[in-house]
Amino acid sequence: MLTWSLVIPTYNRRDVLLRALPLALRQTEPPVQVVIVDSSEDWEMTRQAVQKLAADHPAIRLDYLQANTPSSATQRNQGVEEAIGDIVVMIDDDSFLYPDYVERILAVYAADSQGVLAAVNGVNVSVMPDAQAATGLARKADSREKITGMRDRVMRYRLGRWISSRILFQDMHALFLKYEGERVLSVPSNFAHLDVTPMTFMAGHGLSVRRAVALAEPLDRSLRYYAALEDLDASYRYGRHGILLRANDALLHHFEVAGGRVKRRTATTFQLLNMLVFIKRNTNRPGVWLGTYRRMLWRRLLGEAIKDGLSRRWDFPQARGVLTAMRNWHKVWKTPVEELDRWYPGQQRAILNQI
Known part of the structure:
Protein backbone atom coordinates (compact mmCIF):
# COMPACT_ATOMS: atom_id res chain seq x y z
CA MET A 1 0.00 0.00 0.00
CA LEU A 2 1.28 3.45 -0.89
CA THR A 3 2.14 5.80 1.95
CA TRP A 4 1.88 9.58 1.84
CA SER A 5 3.44 12.59 3.50
CA LEU A 6 1.74 15.95 3.86
CA VAL A 7 3.81 19.10 3.15
CA ILE A 8 2.57 22.55 4.18
CA PRO A 9 4.52 25.81 3.79
CA THR A 10 3.30 28.59 6.09
CA TYR A 11 4.05 32.18 7.03
CA ASN A 12 2.34 34.21 9.77
CA ARG A 13 -0.97 32.34 9.48
CA ARG A 14 -1.17 30.37 12.71
CA ASP A 15 -4.93 30.82 13.11
CA VAL A 16 -5.91 29.26 9.80
CA LEU A 17 -3.20 26.58 9.95
CA LEU A 18 -4.59 25.35 13.28
CA ARG A 19 -8.06 25.15 11.71
CA ALA A 20 -7.04 23.35 8.52
CA LEU A 21 -4.55 20.88 9.96
CA PRO A 22 -7.03 18.73 11.95
CA LEU A 23 -8.90 17.89 8.74
CA ALA A 24 -5.66 16.60 7.26
CA LEU A 25 -4.79 14.59 10.35
CA ARG A 26 -8.25 12.95 10.34
CA GLN A 27 -8.15 11.73 6.74
CA THR A 28 -9.74 8.31 6.15
CA GLU A 29 -6.29 7.30 4.85
CA PRO A 30 -4.02 9.08 7.36
CA PRO A 31 -0.54 10.29 6.45
CA VAL A 32 2.60 8.63 7.77
CA GLN A 33 4.10 12.08 8.20
CA VAL A 34 3.25 15.78 8.31
CA VAL A 35 5.99 18.24 7.35
CA ILE A 36 5.31 21.91 8.08
CA VAL A 37 7.91 24.44 6.95
CA ASP A 38 7.38 27.78 8.70
CA SER A 39 9.09 31.06 7.81
CA SER A 40 7.40 33.08 10.59
CA GLU A 41 9.55 34.82 13.18
CA ASP A 42 7.49 33.19 15.96
CA TRP A 43 7.51 29.76 14.31
CA GLU A 44 8.39 27.98 17.56
CA MET A 45 5.15 29.17 19.20
CA THR A 46 3.15 27.81 16.30
CA ARG A 47 5.11 24.57 16.47
CA GLN A 48 4.04 24.11 20.09
CA ALA A 49 0.38 24.61 19.17
CA VAL A 50 0.67 22.14 16.29
CA GLN A 51 2.39 19.59 18.52
CA LYS A 52 -0.64 19.70 20.84
CA LEU A 53 -2.93 18.96 17.90
CA ALA A 54 -0.71 16.16 16.65
CA ALA A 55 -0.53 14.53 20.08
CA ASP A 56 -3.92 12.95 19.39
CA HIS A 57 -2.39 11.18 16.36
CA PRO A 58 0.74 9.45 17.71
CA ALA A 59 1.08 7.20 14.64
CA ILE A 60 1.70 10.26 12.44
CA ARG A 61 5.24 11.59 12.44
CA LEU A 62 5.41 15.38 12.78
CA ASP A 63 8.35 17.38 11.41
CA TYR A 64 7.86 21.07 12.15
CA LEU A 65 10.76 22.93 10.55
CA GLN A 66 12.01 26.48 10.41
CA ALA A 67 12.30 27.54 6.78
CA ASN A 68 15.83 27.69 5.42
CA THR A 69 14.65 30.38 2.99
CA PRO A 70 11.36 32.29 3.29
CA SER A 71 9.52 31.51 0.05
CA SER A 72 6.55 29.27 -0.72
CA ALA A 73 8.56 27.59 -3.48
CA THR A 74 11.70 26.90 -1.46
CA GLN A 75 9.65 25.92 1.60
CA ARG A 76 7.81 23.29 -0.45
CA ASN A 77 11.14 21.97 -1.71
CA GLN A 78 12.46 21.77 1.86
CA GLY A 79 9.37 19.82 2.88
CA VAL A 80 9.66 17.40 -0.03
CA GLU A 81 13.29 16.70 0.87
CA GLU A 82 12.14 15.70 4.39
CA ALA A 83 9.20 13.60 3.20
CA ILE A 84 9.27 9.83 3.68
CA GLY A 85 6.01 8.81 1.99
CA ASP A 86 5.75 7.36 -1.50
CA ILE A 87 3.36 10.19 -2.39
CA VAL A 88 3.76 13.82 -1.35
CA VAL A 89 0.56 15.82 -0.88
CA MET A 90 1.23 19.57 -0.93
CA ILE A 91 -1.44 21.98 0.29
CA ASP A 92 -1.60 25.61 1.37
CA ASP A 93 -2.03 26.44 5.03
CA ASP A 94 -5.61 27.52 4.29
CA SER A 95 -6.64 24.41 2.34
CA PHE A 96 -9.47 22.51 4.04
CA LEU A 97 -9.59 18.87 2.95
CA TYR A 98 -12.72 16.76 2.78
CA PRO A 99 -12.33 13.60 4.94
CA ASP A 100 -11.70 11.22 2.00
CA TYR A 101 -9.62 13.62 -0.11
CA VAL A 102 -6.43 11.58 0.01
CA GLU A 103 -8.20 8.22 -0.06
CA ARG A 104 -9.69 9.08 -3.43
CA ILE A 105 -6.35 10.36 -4.72
CA LEU A 106 -4.54 7.21 -3.61
CA ALA A 107 -7.16 5.13 -5.44
CA VAL A 108 -5.93 6.71 -8.67
CA TYR A 109 -2.31 5.82 -7.92
CA ALA A 110 -3.39 2.29 -7.01
CA ALA A 111 -4.88 1.86 -10.48
CA ASP A 112 -1.55 2.74 -12.13
CA SER A 113 -0.62 -0.80 -13.14
CA GLN A 114 1.54 0.43 -16.04
CA GLY A 115 3.57 3.02 -14.09
CA VAL A 116 2.47 5.95 -16.27
CA LEU A 117 1.12 8.26 -13.56
CA ALA A 118 3.22 11.12 -12.15
CA ALA A 119 0.77 13.25 -10.18
CA VAL A 120 -2.88 13.60 -9.14
CA ASN A 121 -4.81 16.74 -8.27
CA GLY A 122 -8.11 17.22 -6.51
CA VAL A 123 -10.96 19.68 -7.05
CA ASN A 124 -11.38 23.00 -5.27
CA VAL A 125 -15.05 23.49 -4.36
CA SER A 126 -16.85 26.49 -2.88
CA VAL A 127 -18.33 24.64 0.12
CA MET A 128 -16.31 24.06 3.29
CA PRO A 129 -16.05 20.41 4.42
CA ASP A 130 -16.71 21.58 8.00
CA ALA A 131 -18.84 24.69 8.35
CA GLN A 132 -17.41 25.44 11.81
CA ALA A 133 -13.74 25.07 10.88
CA ALA A 134 -13.30 28.63 9.63
CA THR A 135 -15.53 30.43 12.15
CA GLY A 136 -14.10 33.88 12.81
CA LEU A 137 -11.56 33.80 9.99
CA ALA A 138 -11.62 36.63 7.46
CA ARG A 139 -11.64 35.70 3.81
CA LYS A 140 -9.84 37.90 1.29
CA ALA A 141 -11.89 39.76 -1.29
CA ASP A 142 -12.61 37.90 -4.51
CA SER A 143 -9.48 38.56 -6.55
CA ARG A 144 -11.28 37.72 -9.77
CA GLU A 145 -13.63 40.72 -9.47
CA LYS A 146 -16.39 39.03 -11.44
CA ILE A 147 -18.09 41.50 -13.71
CA THR A 148 -21.87 41.23 -13.93
CA GLY A 149 -24.25 42.34 -16.64
CA MET A 150 -22.89 42.43 -20.19
CA ARG A 151 -19.77 40.38 -19.53
CA ASP A 152 -21.76 37.58 -17.86
CA ARG A 153 -24.03 37.43 -20.89
CA VAL A 154 -21.06 37.41 -23.28
CA MET A 155 -19.45 34.51 -21.41
CA ARG A 156 -22.33 32.26 -22.39
CA TYR A 157 -21.03 32.18 -25.94
CA ARG A 158 -17.92 30.64 -27.50
CA LEU A 159 -16.60 34.01 -28.69
CA GLY A 160 -16.97 35.45 -25.21
CA ARG A 161 -15.09 32.56 -23.68
CA TRP A 162 -12.33 32.97 -26.30
CA ILE A 163 -12.02 36.65 -25.44
CA SER A 164 -11.86 35.83 -21.73
CA SER A 165 -9.05 33.31 -22.28
CA ARG A 166 -7.01 34.77 -25.13
CA ILE A 167 -7.51 38.52 -24.64
CA LEU A 168 -8.13 38.86 -20.90
CA PHE A 169 -5.84 35.95 -19.90
CA GLN A 170 -8.40 34.43 -17.54
CA ASP A 171 -7.04 30.92 -18.12
CA MET A 172 -3.84 29.23 -16.98
CA HIS A 173 -3.23 27.87 -20.48
CA ALA A 174 -3.02 31.46 -21.71
CA LEU A 175 -0.93 32.69 -18.77
CA PHE A 176 1.75 30.00 -19.10
CA LEU A 177 3.96 29.55 -22.17
CA LYS A 178 4.37 25.79 -22.62
CA TYR A 179 8.07 25.78 -23.38
CA GLU A 180 8.10 22.02 -24.05
CA GLY A 181 4.95 22.01 -26.13
CA GLU A 182 1.54 20.54 -25.45
CA ARG A 183 1.27 17.50 -23.21
CA VAL A 184 -0.64 14.47 -24.44
CA LEU A 185 -3.98 14.55 -22.63
CA SER A 186 -5.51 11.11 -22.45
CA VAL A 187 -6.75 8.64 -19.85
CA PRO A 188 -5.28 5.11 -20.17
CA SER A 189 -7.72 2.23 -20.02
CA ASN A 190 -6.64 1.09 -16.55
CA PHE A 191 -8.10 4.30 -15.11
CA ALA A 192 -11.40 3.98 -17.00
CA HIS A 193 -13.33 2.90 -13.90
CA LEU A 194 -12.37 6.11 -12.10
CA ASP A 195 -13.77 9.62 -12.46
CA VAL A 196 -10.58 11.31 -13.64
CA THR A 197 -9.62 14.03 -16.12
CA PRO A 198 -6.20 14.52 -17.76
CA MET A 199 -4.37 17.74 -16.88
CA THR A 200 -1.41 19.86 -17.95
CA PHE A 201 -1.13 22.00 -14.80
CA MET A 202 -1.97 21.62 -11.12
CA ALA A 203 -2.79 24.21 -8.49
CA GLY A 204 -0.46 24.29 -5.50
CA HIS A 205 -3.26 24.53 -2.93
CA GLY A 206 -3.90 20.79 -3.21
CA LEU A 207 -1.74 18.60 -5.40
CA SER A 208 -0.11 15.22 -4.98
CA VAL A 209 2.93 13.82 -6.75
CA ARG A 210 5.19 10.83 -6.50
CA ARG A 211 8.04 11.82 -4.20
CA ALA A 212 10.66 10.74 -6.74
CA VAL A 213 9.12 13.07 -9.33
CA ALA A 214 8.93 15.98 -6.87
CA LEU A 215 12.61 15.54 -6.06
CA ALA A 216 13.51 15.43 -9.75
CA GLU A 217 11.42 18.54 -10.53
CA PRO A 218 11.66 20.95 -7.58
CA LEU A 219 9.88 24.28 -7.61
CA ASP A 220 12.10 27.01 -9.01
CA ARG A 221 14.61 27.93 -6.30
CA SER A 222 15.15 31.49 -7.50
CA LEU A 223 11.61 32.62 -6.60
CA ARG A 224 12.21 34.14 -3.18
CA TYR A 225 9.91 37.15 -2.91
CA TYR A 226 6.87 36.26 -5.00
CA ALA A 227 6.57 32.81 -6.52
CA ALA A 228 3.88 33.55 -9.12
CA LEU A 229 3.10 30.58 -11.43
CA GLU A 230 5.51 28.33 -9.52
CA ASP A 231 2.90 25.56 -9.19
CA LEU A 232 2.09 25.67 -12.90
CA ASP A 233 5.78 25.44 -13.81
CA ALA A 234 6.56 22.55 -11.44
CA SER A 235 3.47 20.54 -12.38
CA TYR A 236 4.11 21.15 -16.09
CA ARG A 237 7.56 19.62 -15.56
CA TYR A 238 5.98 16.68 -13.71
CA GLY A 239 4.58 15.85 -17.13
CA ARG A 240 8.10 14.86 -18.21
CA HIS A 241 7.74 11.78 -16.00
CA GLY A 242 4.18 10.66 -16.65
CA ILE A 243 0.60 11.77 -16.98
CA LEU A 244 -1.25 14.14 -14.65
CA LEU A 245 -4.81 13.35 -13.66
CA ARG A 246 -7.50 15.16 -11.68
CA ALA A 247 -9.54 12.98 -9.33
CA ASN A 248 -12.94 14.62 -9.73
CA ASP A 249 -14.31 13.13 -6.50
CA ALA A 250 -11.37 14.32 -4.34
CA LEU A 251 -12.62 17.58 -2.86
CA LEU A 252 -11.06 20.43 -0.90
CA HIS A 253 -11.90 24.04 -0.17
CA HIS A 254 -9.20 26.68 -0.61
CA PHE A 255 -10.26 29.34 1.88
CA GLU A 256 -7.96 32.15 0.68
CA VAL A 257 -7.64 33.78 4.06
CA ALA A 258 -7.24 37.56 4.32
CA GLY A 259 -3.64 38.70 4.60
CA GLY A 260 -2.36 36.38 1.94
CA ARG A 261 -2.87 38.78 -0.91
CA VAL A 262 -0.17 40.73 -2.75
CA LYS A 263 -0.70 43.91 -4.71
Whole structure:
Protein backbone atom coordinates (compact mmCIF):
# COMPACT_ATOMS: atom_id res chain seq x y z
CA MET A 1 0.00 0.00 0.00
CA LEU A 2 1.28 3.45 -0.89
CA THR A 3 2.14 5.80 1.95
CA TRP A 4 1.88 9.58 1.84
CA SER A 5 3.44 12.59 3.50
CA LEU A 6 1.74 15.95 3.86
CA VAL A 7 3.81 19.10 3.15
CA ILE A 8 2.57 22.55 4.18
CA PRO A 9 4.52 25.81 3.79
CA THR A 10 3.30 28.59 6.09
CA TYR A 11 4.05 32.18 7.03
CA ASN A 12 2.34 34.21 9.77
CA ARG A 13 -0.97 32.34 9.48
CA ARG A 14 -1.17 30.37 12.71
CA ASP A 15 -4.93 30.82 13.11
CA VAL A 16 -5.91 29.26 9.80
CA LEU A 17 -3.20 26.58 9.95
CA LEU A 18 -4.59 25.35 13.28
CA ARG A 19 -8.06 25.15 11.71
CA ALA A 20 -7.04 23.35 8.52
CA LEU A 21 -4.55 20.88 9.96
CA PRO A 22 -7.03 18.73 11.95
CA LEU A 23 -8.90 17.89 8.74
CA ALA A 24 -5.66 16.60 7.26
CA LEU A 25 -4.79 14.59 10.35
CA ARG A 26 -8.25 12.95 10.34
CA GLN A 27 -8.15 11.73 6.74
CA THR A 28 -9.74 8.31 6.15
CA GLU A 29 -6.29 7.30 4.85
CA PRO A 30 -4.02 9.08 7.36
CA PRO A 31 -0.54 10.29 6.45
CA VAL A 32 2.60 8.63 7.77
CA GLN A 33 4.10 12.08 8.20
CA VAL A 34 3.25 15.78 8.31
CA VAL A 35 5.99 18.24 7.35
CA ILE A 36 5.31 21.91 8.08
CA VAL A 37 7.91 24.44 6.95
CA ASP A 38 7.38 27.78 8.70
CA SER A 39 9.09 31.06 7.81
CA SER A 40 7.40 33.08 10.59
CA GLU A 41 9.55 34.82 13.18
CA ASP A 42 7.49 33.19 15.96
CA TRP A 43 7.51 29.76 14.31
CA GLU A 44 8.39 27.98 17.56
CA MET A 45 5.15 29.17 19.20
CA THR A 46 3.15 27.81 16.30
CA ARG A 47 5.11 24.57 16.47
CA GLN A 48 4.04 24.11 20.09
CA ALA A 49 0.38 24.61 19.17
CA VAL A 50 0.67 22.14 16.29
CA GLN A 51 2.39 19.59 18.52
CA LYS A 52 -0.64 19.70 20.84
CA LEU A 53 -2.93 18.96 17.90
CA ALA A 54 -0.71 16.16 16.65
CA ALA A 55 -0.53 14.53 20.08
CA ASP A 56 -3.92 12.95 19.39
CA HIS A 57 -2.39 11.18 16.36
CA PRO A 58 0.74 9.45 17.71
CA ALA A 59 1.08 7.20 14.64
CA ILE A 60 1.70 10.26 12.44
CA ARG A 61 5.24 11.59 12.44
CA LEU A 62 5.41 15.38 12.78
CA ASP A 63 8.35 17.38 11.41
CA TYR A 64 7.86 21.07 12.15
CA LEU A 65 10.76 22.93 10.55
CA GLN A 66 12.01 26.48 10.41
CA ALA A 67 12.30 27.54 6.78
CA ASN A 68 15.83 27.69 5.42
CA THR A 69 14.65 30.38 2.99
CA PRO A 70 11.36 32.29 3.29
CA SER A 71 9.52 31.51 0.05
CA SER A 72 6.55 29.27 -0.72
CA ALA A 73 8.56 27.59 -3.48
CA THR A 74 11.70 26.90 -1.46
CA GLN A 75 9.65 25.92 1.60
CA ARG A 76 7.81 23.29 -0.45
CA ASN A 77 11.14 21.97 -1.71
CA GLN A 78 12.46 21.77 1.86
CA GLY A 79 9.37 19.82 2.88
CA VAL A 80 9.66 17.40 -0.03
CA GLU A 81 13.29 16.70 0.87
CA GLU A 82 12.14 15.70 4.39
CA ALA A 83 9.20 13.60 3.20
CA ILE A 84 9.27 9.83 3.68
CA GLY A 85 6.01 8.81 1.99
CA ASP A 86 5.75 7.36 -1.50
CA ILE A 87 3.36 10.19 -2.39
CA VAL A 88 3.76 13.82 -1.35
CA VAL A 89 0.56 15.82 -0.88
CA MET A 90 1.23 19.57 -0.93
CA ILE A 91 -1.44 21.98 0.29
CA ASP A 92 -1.60 25.61 1.37
CA ASP A 93 -2.03 26.44 5.03
CA ASP A 94 -5.61 27.52 4.29
CA SER A 95 -6.64 24.41 2.34
CA PHE A 96 -9.47 22.51 4.04
CA LEU A 97 -9.59 18.87 2.95
CA TYR A 98 -12.72 16.76 2.78
CA PRO A 99 -12.33 13.60 4.94
CA ASP A 100 -11.70 11.22 2.00
CA TYR A 101 -9.62 13.62 -0.11
CA VAL A 102 -6.43 11.58 0.01
CA GLU A 103 -8.20 8.22 -0.06
CA ARG A 104 -9.69 9.08 -3.43
CA ILE A 105 -6.35 10.36 -4.72
CA LEU A 106 -4.54 7.21 -3.61
CA ALA A 107 -7.16 5.13 -5.44
CA VAL A 108 -5.93 6.71 -8.67
CA TYR A 109 -2.31 5.82 -7.92
CA ALA A 110 -3.39 2.29 -7.01
CA ALA A 111 -4.88 1.86 -10.48
CA ASP A 112 -1.55 2.74 -12.13
CA SER A 113 -0.62 -0.80 -13.14
CA GLN A 114 1.54 0.43 -16.04
CA GLY A 115 3.57 3.02 -14.09
CA VAL A 116 2.47 5.95 -16.27
CA LEU A 117 1.12 8.26 -13.56
CA ALA A 118 3.22 11.12 -12.15
CA ALA A 119 0.77 13.25 -10.18
CA VAL A 120 -2.88 13.60 -9.14
CA ASN A 121 -4.81 16.74 -8.27
CA GLY A 122 -8.11 17.22 -6.51
CA VAL A 123 -10.96 19.68 -7.05
CA ASN A 124 -11.38 23.00 -5.27
CA VAL A 125 -15.05 23.49 -4.36
CA SER A 126 -16.85 26.49 -2.88
CA VAL A 127 -18.33 24.64 0.12
CA MET A 128 -16.31 24.06 3.29
CA PRO A 129 -16.05 20.41 4.42
CA ASP A 130 -16.71 21.58 8.00
CA ALA A 131 -18.84 24.69 8.35
CA GLN A 132 -17.41 25.44 11.81
CA ALA A 133 -13.74 25.07 10.88
CA ALA A 134 -13.30 28.63 9.63
CA THR A 135 -15.53 30.43 12.15
CA GLY A 136 -14.10 33.88 12.81
CA LEU A 137 -11.56 33.80 9.99
CA ALA A 138 -11.62 36.63 7.46
CA ARG A 139 -11.64 35.70 3.81
CA LYS A 140 -9.84 37.90 1.29
CA ALA A 141 -11.89 39.76 -1.29
CA ASP A 142 -12.61 37.90 -4.51
CA SER A 143 -9.48 38.56 -6.55
CA ARG A 144 -11.28 37.72 -9.77
CA GLU A 145 -13.63 40.72 -9.47
CA LYS A 146 -16.39 39.03 -11.44
CA ILE A 147 -18.09 41.50 -13.71
CA THR A 148 -21.87 41.23 -13.93
CA GLY A 149 -24.25 42.34 -16.64
CA MET A 150 -22.89 42.43 -20.19
CA ARG A 151 -19.77 40.38 -19.53
CA ASP A 152 -21.76 37.58 -17.86
CA ARG A 153 -24.03 37.43 -20.89
CA VAL A 154 -21.06 37.41 -23.28
CA MET A 155 -19.45 34.51 -21.41
CA ARG A 156 -22.33 32.26 -22.39
CA TYR A 157 -21.03 32.18 -25.94
CA ARG A 158 -17.92 30.64 -27.50
CA LEU A 159 -16.60 34.01 -28.69
CA GLY A 160 -16.97 35.45 -25.21
CA ARG A 161 -15.09 32.56 -23.68
CA TRP A 162 -12.33 32.97 -26.30
CA ILE A 163 -12.02 36.65 -25.44
CA SER A 164 -11.86 35.83 -21.73
CA SER A 165 -9.05 33.31 -22.28
CA ARG A 166 -7.01 34.77 -25.13
CA ILE A 167 -7.51 38.52 -24.64
CA LEU A 168 -8.13 38.86 -20.90
CA PHE A 169 -5.84 35.95 -19.90
CA GLN A 170 -8.40 34.43 -17.54
CA ASP A 171 -7.04 30.92 -18.12
CA MET A 172 -3.84 29.23 -16.98
CA HIS A 173 -3.23 27.87 -20.48
CA ALA A 174 -3.02 31.46 -21.71
CA LEU A 175 -0.93 32.69 -18.77
CA PHE A 176 1.75 30.00 -19.10
CA LEU A 177 3.96 29.55 -22.17
CA LYS A 178 4.37 25.79 -22.62
CA TYR A 179 8.07 25.78 -23.38
CA GLU A 180 8.10 22.02 -24.05
CA GLY A 181 4.95 22.01 -26.13
CA GLU A 182 1.54 20.54 -25.45
CA ARG A 183 1.27 17.50 -23.21
CA VAL A 184 -0.64 14.47 -24.44
CA LEU A 185 -3.98 14.55 -22.63
CA SER A 186 -5.51 11.11 -22.45
CA VAL A 187 -6.75 8.64 -19.85
CA PRO A 188 -5.28 5.11 -20.17
CA SER A 189 -7.72 2.23 -20.02
CA ASN A 190 -6.64 1.09 -16.55
CA PHE A 191 -8.10 4.30 -15.11
CA ALA A 192 -11.40 3.98 -17.00
CA HIS A 193 -13.33 2.90 -13.90
CA LEU A 194 -12.37 6.11 -12.10
CA ASP A 195 -13.77 9.62 -12.46
CA VAL A 196 -10.58 11.31 -13.64
CA THR A 197 -9.62 14.03 -16.12
CA PRO A 198 -6.20 14.52 -17.76
CA MET A 199 -4.37 17.74 -16.88
CA THR A 200 -1.41 19.86 -17.95
CA PHE A 201 -1.13 22.00 -14.80
CA MET A 202 -1.97 21.62 -11.12
CA ALA A 203 -2.79 24.21 -8.49
CA GLY A 204 -0.46 24.29 -5.50
CA HIS A 205 -3.26 24.53 -2.93
CA GLY A 206 -3.90 20.79 -3.21
CA LEU A 207 -1.74 18.60 -5.40
CA SER A 208 -0.11 15.22 -4.98
CA VAL A 209 2.93 13.82 -6.75
CA ARG A 210 5.19 10.83 -6.50
CA ARG A 211 8.04 11.82 -4.20
CA ALA A 212 10.66 10.74 -6.74
CA VAL A 213 9.12 13.07 -9.33
CA ALA A 214 8.93 15.98 -6.87
CA LEU A 215 12.61 15.54 -6.06
CA ALA A 216 13.51 15.43 -9.75
CA GLU A 217 11.42 18.54 -10.53
CA PRO A 218 11.66 20.95 -7.58
CA LEU A 219 9.88 24.28 -7.61
CA ASP A 220 12.10 27.01 -9.01
CA ARG A 221 14.61 27.93 -6.30
CA SER A 222 15.15 31.49 -7.50
CA LEU A 223 11.61 32.62 -6.60
CA ARG A 224 12.21 34.14 -3.18
CA TYR A 225 9.91 37.15 -2.91
CA TYR A 226 6.87 36.26 -5.00
CA ALA A 227 6.57 32.81 -6.52
CA ALA A 228 3.88 33.55 -9.12
CA LEU A 229 3.10 30.58 -11.43
CA GLU A 230 5.51 28.33 -9.52
CA ASP A 231 2.90 25.56 -9.19
CA LEU A 232 2.09 25.67 -12.90
CA ASP A 233 5.78 25.44 -13.81
CA ALA A 234 6.56 22.55 -11.44
CA SER A 235 3.47 20.54 -12.38
CA TYR A 236 4.11 21.15 -16.09
CA ARG A 237 7.56 19.62 -15.56
CA TYR A 238 5.98 16.68 -13.71
CA GLY A 239 4.58 15.85 -17.13
CA ARG A 240 8.10 14.86 -18.21
CA HIS A 241 7.74 11.78 -16.00
CA GLY A 242 4.18 10.66 -16.65
CA ILE A 243 0.60 11.77 -16.98
CA LEU A 244 -1.25 14.14 -14.65
CA LEU A 245 -4.81 13.35 -13.66
CA ARG A 246 -7.50 15.16 -11.68
CA ALA A 247 -9.54 12.98 -9.33
CA ASN A 248 -12.94 14.62 -9.73
CA ASP A 249 -14.31 13.13 -6.50
CA ALA A 250 -11.37 14.32 -4.34
CA LEU A 251 -12.62 17.58 -2.86
CA LEU A 252 -11.06 20.43 -0.90
CA HIS A 253 -11.90 24.04 -0.17
CA HIS A 254 -9.20 26.68 -0.61
CA PHE A 255 -10.26 29.34 1.88
CA GLU A 256 -7.96 32.15 0.68
CA VAL A 257 -7.64 33.78 4.06
CA ALA A 258 -7.24 37.56 4.32
CA GLY A 259 -3.64 38.70 4.60
CA GLY A 260 -2.36 36.38 1.94
CA ARG A 261 -2.87 38.78 -0.91
CA VAL A 262 -0.17 40.73 -2.75
CA LYS A 263 -0.70 43.91 -4.71
CA ARG A 264 -2.10 43.45 -8.19
CA ARG A 265 0.82 45.28 -9.77
CA THR A 266 3.30 43.02 -7.96
CA ALA A 267 1.48 39.83 -8.94
CA THR A 268 1.30 40.80 -12.61
CA THR A 269 4.95 41.89 -12.76
CA PHE A 270 6.27 38.64 -11.34
CA GLN A 271 3.94 36.42 -13.32
CA LEU A 272 5.64 37.78 -16.42
CA LEU A 273 9.24 37.89 -15.18
CA ASN A 274 9.02 34.46 -13.53
CA MET A 275 7.74 33.04 -16.81
CA LEU A 276 10.93 34.20 -18.51
CA VAL A 277 12.99 32.55 -15.75
CA PHE A 278 11.16 29.27 -16.42
CA ILE A 279 11.87 29.50 -20.15
CA LYS A 280 15.57 30.27 -19.68
CA ARG A 281 16.05 27.48 -17.15
CA ASN A 282 14.05 24.69 -18.74
CA THR A 283 14.44 24.84 -22.51
CA ASN A 284 17.58 24.17 -24.51
CA ARG A 285 16.71 26.91 -27.01
CA PRO A 286 15.24 29.84 -25.06
CA GLY A 287 15.87 32.18 -27.99
CA VAL A 288 13.10 30.41 -29.91
CA TRP A 289 10.64 31.65 -27.28
CA LEU A 290 11.80 35.25 -27.01
CA GLY A 291 9.56 36.54 -29.79
CA THR A 292 6.54 34.71 -28.38
CA TYR A 293 7.28 36.08 -24.92
CA ARG A 294 7.60 39.68 -26.13
CA ARG A 295 4.33 39.42 -28.07
CA MET A 296 2.67 38.10 -24.93
CA LEU A 297 3.82 41.20 -23.04
CA TRP A 298 1.97 43.47 -25.46
CA ARG A 299 -1.10 41.24 -25.41
CA ARG A 300 -1.06 41.21 -21.62
CA LEU A 301 -0.79 45.00 -21.57
CA LEU A 302 -3.99 45.24 -23.59
CA GLY A 303 -5.77 42.56 -21.59
CA GLU A 304 -4.80 43.91 -18.17
CA ALA A 305 -5.77 47.46 -19.16
CA ILE A 306 -9.20 46.18 -20.21
CA LYS A 307 -9.63 44.25 -16.95
CA ASP A 308 -8.56 47.24 -14.87
CA GLY A 309 -11.05 49.42 -16.71
CA LEU A 310 -13.91 46.91 -16.40
CA SER A 311 -13.25 46.72 -12.66
CA ARG A 312 -12.98 50.51 -12.32
CA ARG A 313 -9.42 50.33 -11.04
CA TRP A 314 -8.51 53.70 -12.41
CA ASP A 315 -4.90 53.56 -11.26
CA PHE A 316 -4.58 50.57 -13.65
CA PRO A 317 -2.40 48.44 -11.32
CA GLN A 318 -2.31 45.33 -13.49
CA ALA A 319 -1.47 47.23 -16.67
CA ARG A 320 1.26 49.04 -14.72
CA GLY A 321 2.55 45.65 -13.62
CA VAL A 322 2.99 44.70 -17.28
CA LEU A 323 4.86 47.95 -17.92
CA THR A 324 7.16 47.17 -14.98
CA ALA A 325 7.90 43.76 -16.49
CA MET A 326 8.57 45.39 -19.86
CA ARG A 327 11.19 47.60 -18.25
CA ASN A 328 12.91 44.67 -16.54
CA TRP A 329 12.62 41.57 -18.72
CA HIS A 330 15.86 42.24 -20.63
CA LYS A 331 17.84 42.04 -17.37
CA VAL A 332 16.47 38.54 -16.77
CA TRP A 333 17.19 37.60 -20.37
CA LYS A 334 20.84 38.69 -20.18
CA THR A 335 21.55 36.81 -16.95
CA PRO A 336 23.21 33.39 -17.49
CA VAL A 337 21.13 30.46 -16.28
CA GLU A 338 23.79 29.38 -13.80
CA GLU A 339 23.55 32.77 -12.08
CA LEU A 340 19.74 32.95 -11.78
CA ASP A 341 19.53 31.45 -8.28
CA ARG A 342 21.94 34.07 -6.98
CA TRP A 343 20.89 37.08 -9.06
CA TYR A 344 17.10 36.87 -9.48
CA PRO A 345 16.11 37.12 -5.79
CA GLY A 346 17.99 40.41 -5.58
CA GLN A 347 16.27 41.63 -8.72
CA GLN A 348 12.87 40.72 -7.28
CA ARG A 349 13.72 42.63 -4.13
CA ALA A 350 14.86 45.68 -6.11
CA ILE A 351 11.62 45.72 -8.12
CA LEU A 352 9.53 45.43 -4.96
CA ASN A 353 11.35 48.41 -3.50
CA GLN A 354 10.49 50.40 -6.62
CA ILE A 355 6.78 49.57 -6.68
